[in-house]
Amino acid sequence: MSVRPSLTLQRRLNASPAKVYGAWTDPAQIAKWWHPASNHVVHAEADVRVGGRFRVIMRTPDGEEHDVSGVYREVVPDEKLVFTWAWRTAPERESLVTVMLRSDREATVLTLTHEQFDDEAARDSHRSGWTDALDWLERLFA
Secondary structure, three states: OOOOOOEEEEEEEOOOHHHHHHHHHOHHHHHHHOOOOOOEEEEEEEOOOOOOEEEEEEEOOOOOEEEEEEEEEEEEOOOEEEEEEEEOOOOOOOEEEEEEEEEEOOEEEEEEEEEOOOOHHHHHHHHHHHHHHHHHHHHHOO
């Protein structure tokens, strides 16, 4: 059995784990940062509990919409979120995201692992998207 591609990104954010966790779980905050490049969030929902669902719809400047959703598999407030990830246009290509939060004095070290991609192209595309989104998250707490 071959290993499916994955990616891991890390950021040190100028906020407590509780504030960073809130940015991942409050739809109003999700809308402020969870988008790559010049896209913007037009809809965000999050039922943050094991078995609960999230959904985020982003719109590009030319009007194209990208709709992603998933199910929370693990929820540890202020520490860890694990959720599935599937685009509406390709639900069969489900992957898995783990967000770990660790207190570091007055800041939080965030480690995002996105795994079980179908191929390297999907991984590379998501690496670019997550890097952009985490740049926005970093600015939110600057």
